[in-house]
Amino acid sequence: MVSVGMVALAAQAQAQTPPQPEPASDEIIVTAQRRVERLQDVPISASVISGADLQKKNMTSLEQLTAETPAVVVTKGGAANRLSIRGVGSGDNNPLFEQSVATFIDNVYQGRSRSNGASFLDIARVEILKGPQSVYFGNNSIAGVLNIVTRDPGDRLEGYARGSYNFDFNAATIEGAVGGPISDTLGIRVAGVATRGNGYIRDEGLGGLRIPRVRSYAGRATLRWQPIEELTWTVKASAEHSRQTGAIADEIAYCPPDPLFTAGATGSCLVALNRGEDVKLNQVRSHSPGQGIDLDTQSYVSTLAYDAGPLELSAITAYSHTKYNQRLDTDGTSATLTHFTTPERFSQFSQEFRIATPRDSWVALDAGAYFNREYIHGGVNYNFTSLNSRLTGAFAALAPLGSFGQYDDYRQRSKTYATYAHLTFRPTEELTLSVGGRQSWVDKSIVLNQGFGIAANSFGDITPYPDATLQALGDRFGTAAGLGVAAVRSARRLDAHFSPSAVLSYQPTPALNLYAKYTNGFKAGGFNGLEHTGAAAALSFGPEYVDGYEAGIKSQWFNRRLTLNVAVFRNDFSDLQVSASQNFGVGVVNVIGNAGGARAQGIEVEGRWRITSELTTGLSLTLLDSKYTDYRNAAGNALDVQQGRPFVDLTGTRTRYAPKYSGNYTLDYLAPITSGLKLHLNGNAFFTGKYNFSNNNDPFLAQDAYVRLGAIIGLADADDRWEVSLVGKNLTDKLVRIFGTNLAQSRGSYLIGTDEPRSIAIQANLRF
Numbered sequence: 001m002v003s004v005g006m007v008a009l010a011a012q013a014q015a016q017t018p019p020q021p022e023p024a025s026d027e028i029i030v031t032a033q034r035r036v037e038r039l040q041d042v043p044i045s046a047s048v049i050s051g052a053d054l055q056k057k058n059m060t061s062l063e064q065l066t067a068e069t070p071a072v073v074v075t076k077g078g079a080a081n082r083l084s085i086r087g088v089g090s091g092d093n094n095p096l097f098e099q100s101v102a103t104f105i106d107n108v109y110q111g112r113s114r115s116n117g118a119s120f121l122d123i124a125r126v127e128i129l130k131g132p133q134s135v136y137f138g139n140n141s142i143a144g145v146l147n148i149v150t151r152d153p154g155d156r157l158e159g160y161a162r163g164s165y166n167f168d169f170n171a172a173t174i175e176g177a178v179g180g181p182i183s184d185t186l187g188i189r190v191a192g193v194a195t196r197g198n199g200y201i202r203d204e205g206l207g208g209l210r211i212p213r214v215r216s217y218a219g220r221a222t223l224r225w226q227p228i229e230e231l232t233w234t235v236k237a238s239a240e241h242s243r244q245t246g247a248i249a250d251e252i253a254y255c256p257p258d259p260l261f262t263a264g265a266t267g268s269c270l271v272a273l274n275r276g277e278d279v280k281l282n283q284v285r286s287h288s289p290g291q292g293i294d295l296d297t298q299s300y301v302s303t304l305a306y307d308a309g310p311l312e313l314s315a316i317t318a319y320s321h322t323k324y325n326q327r328l329d330t331d332g333t334s335a336t337l338t339h340f341t342t343p344e345r346f347s348q349f350s351q352e353f354r355i356a357t358p359r360d361s362w363v364a365l366d367a368g369a370y371f372n373r374e375y376i377h378g379g380v381n382y383n384f385t386s387l388n389s390r391l392t393g394a395f396a397a398l399a400p401l402g403s404f405g406q407y408d409d410y411r412q413r414s415k416t417y418a419t420y421a422h423l424t425f426r427p428t429e430e431l432t433l434s435v436g437g438r439q440s441w442v443d444k445s446i447v448l449n450q451g452f453g454i455a456a457n458s459f460g461d462i463t464p465y466p467d468a469t470l471q472a473l474g475d476r477f478g479t480a481a482g483l484g485v486a487a488v489r490s491a492r493r494l495d496a497h498f499s500p501s502a503v504l505s506y507q508p509t510p511a512l513n514l515y516a517k518y519t520n521g522f523k524a525g526g527f528n529g530l531e532h533t534g535a536a537a538a539l540s541f542g543p544e545y546v547d548g549y550e551a552g553i554k555s556q557w558f559n560r561r562l563t564l565n566v567a568v569f570r571n572d573f574s575d576l577q578v579s580a581s582q583n584f585g586v587g588v589v590n591v592i593g594n595a596g597g598a599r600a601q602g603i604e605v606e607g608r609w610r611i612t613s614e615l616t617t618g619l620s621l622t623l624l625d626s627k628y629t630d631y632r633n634a635a636g637n638a639l640d641v642q643q644g645r646p647f648v649d650l651t652g653t654r655t656r657y658a659p660k661y662s663g664n665y666t667l668d669y670l671a672p673i674t675s676g677l678k679l680h681l682n683g684n685a686f687f688t689g690k691y692n693f694s695n696n697n698d699p700f701l702a703q704d705a706y707v708r709l710g711a712i713i714g715l716a717d718a719d720d721r722w723e724v725s726l727v728g729k730n731l732t733d734k735l736v737r738i739f740g741t742n743l744a745q746s747r748g749s750y751l752i753g754t755d756e757p758r759s760i761a762i763q764a765n766l767r768f
Contacts, residue, residue, distance in 0.1 A: 028048050032147065034354065044517075045604055046128060047069045055162060055763075057710075060173060063075060069664070083146060086622075089143060094592060095344065095410075096412055096446075098111075104137065107316050109140070111320075111348045121177075123149060129147060133519070135420050135501045136366075139442065142544065151179070157179075159176065160176060160177055162175045162766070164762065169197050169199060173195045200757055202284045203286065205285070212244045213246055214243075214244050218239065219238065239297060247327060251285035262642070267745030268746045275335070282735075287329040288339065292326075299321075315352070315353050318349070319347075332743055338384060342380050344379075345378065349373045350371065350373070354366070354368040373415050376411070376412045406452050407461075412445070417440070418441070420436065422501070432504070438498070438499045440522060442524035444493050447490045450484065452483070493525055493526075497522040504516050515550075518547070522543060528540075538591075549570045550570075552566060579591070595631040602626075604620075605621045622661065628653055632649045635696050639700075654692060661689045666683070685708070687706070688706065689705045721767050722765060728761075729759050729761075730759065733757050740753060
């Protein structure tokens with residue numbers, strides 16, 4: 001009855017409204033099913049942001065997507081992004097813990113989130129696909145997909161130049177691109193961006209410098225060759241070079257600790273208090289000099305496509321390499337107590353072959369084979385100067401040699417093989433049934449070398465002790481200090497899984513699409529590269545699975561002036577992979593395991609109304625209930641450990657980054673004010689309920705409900721050849737917590753990161 005009524009109402013709305021092309025909403029094109037389709041035709045809950053909108057809103061990084069898309073959280077730790085959709089995402093601070101939200105750039109999976117630094121350069125659109133997308137996107141898309149599409153050369157010469165300056169952060173960005181045909185068969189496009197600027201955390205330990213201070217450069221070159229109409233070969237090469245002063249933008253909080261922590265101020269917190277340093281959560285801190293991040297990436301993608309009429313064939317070949325080094329002050333003070341260095345080298349090769357038949361016949365096929373090979377060589381070098389005072393008695397011989405250090409050195413190799421097929425049946429013009437599946441095999445191995453030695457510098461390598469006797473003494477001290485054991489361990493695991501999918505869609509008119517779908521998802525198991533106990537069982541963790549259910553209505557009304565999409569969903573996770581940090585007083589222990597299960601369910605509404613040709617309004621809203629259905633023996637938070645509960649039952653508690661509600665409202669006005677000028681006004685509000693950002697329900701790692709406002713005021717010429725605008729973000733200067741962790745050797749105190757404060761930027765765009 002509901003569907004019949006919707007069909008009748010949609011038909012009535014179309015019939016009562018005569019054709020008026022001006023107020024119609026712009027069509028949104030996506031590749032959510034690895035084909036170019038209208039968003040309204042695709043049976044997936046998705047949000048799309050065009051490249052033009054990203055430029056207008058001065059959005060230059062992935063984490064800024066959070067304010068645009070409810071139930072999607074992107075936070076940055078160092079040079080890496082953590083992504084979460086509908087309350088499920090990747091783990092904290094563990095280099096080998098893979099994303100649950102897969103990132104794709106130009107149809108290529110990005111094995112490391114820090115490998116996509118150039119992704120916001122010269123892009124066509126960003127697609128956020130919610131819920132498991134296993135058939136088309138593979139085993140790590142268990143919570144969703146971030147699909148980024150960059151621009152290709154067009155059939156005419158065109159380009160743009162863009163500059164922006166942020167008054168509050170003293171940050172400037174220059175970006176540009178140009179492309180077009182250079183012959184009848186060959187096209188080229190080149191793009192580049194340079195950014196120099198300070199951050200928003202004032203670091204008194206660096207003389208008041210605002211961090212993170214960034215100097216970065218990125219570029220991309222694209223060649224497109226079409227020797228005949230049926231054959232196209234596109235090659236993209238991109239690179240980024242980034243140097244950052246000041247690593248993670250965090251600061252000490254809860255110093256002294258809450259009275260529930262009976263020991264009071266200890267460790268780093270006590271040092272900060274004795275030094276008179278700022279210990280309030282106010283975007284002021286005092287860290288040691290020398291911290292920062294170095295990042296260099298290169299990626300190459302070849303896409304060969306041949307249209308043979310009844311068959312479309314394509315081959316996507318990609319290689320990427322990332323060199324990364326982070327120097328991190330983890331004690332949160334200007335003293336040299338605990339410092340980390342995290343070097344990493346990552347390389348990835350992938351090959352995919354796809355075959356597809358046209359969708360306009362009664363049956364269509366999408367099928368393919370996929371291979372991916374990854375190699376990670378990385379680790380952590382720890383400088384524990386804070387432990388030097390304990391090098392006495394039996395361990396006194398170690399004291400003259402330098403600060404005590406520890407190292408983790410891991411080498412992980414992984415191979416993924418997959419085949420997939422998706423059949424779409426169209427028994428009638430309006431009804432579509434799609435069934436398919438993906439078979440995946442994942443082979444991972446690791447060699448983990450952990451030990452102790454001399455930390456000669458605040459940041460840098462750990463040197464072994466000069467002889468076997470002193471080395472054995474150092475190993476004994478490390479174990480006695482609660483830092484784990486010295487050992488070389490290796491392990492291998494093989495995971496295989498078949499992920500089926502089924503979708504039923506009914507589209508009686510182009511303006512109405514009703515669908516229901518089921519998708520099974522899978523994410524392979526892996527290894528904990530920071531596991532220090534030596535226990536074989538703790539080194540590895542198992543795969544996780546999801547059964548995803550979704551039903552939705554996509555509709556357009558009144559000659560497409562109004563677009564209204566509604567989806568209800570339920571995702572049942574089993575063996576959910578969870579990473580958490582525990583503070584036992586002597587240090588922070590990183591724990592990875594499998595929770596029994598979790599359930600994320602809710603409703604999503606996206607609406608866009610073109611009120612007039614000048615005025616548009618939009619609302620996105622998500623109501624979310626995301627909880628652990630079975631999470632016994634979970635790693636306790638700092639307060640749990642204080643009260644004698646190192647392991648707790650978190651069954652029934654909410655997952656992290658899972659507010660009960662979140663949404664975005666926008667009002668946009670674009671109208672001529674003279675024959676040659678247009679005025680652009682935009683106001684937007686992002687709102688969210690309370691959420692916890694720890695995986696062990698730490699009451700001190702939570703953010704209360706808030707509303708954040710933004711605005712744009714701009715002038716443009718009538719032909720959109722240029723535009724100058726002021727962009728304001730977080731206009732009420734709301735302090736928003738986005739991530740946090742325990743402060744080592746200071747139980748009850750934390751390092752907490754906050755989002756950007758109020759900022760005003762001016763930008764200019766020139767198109768040609």
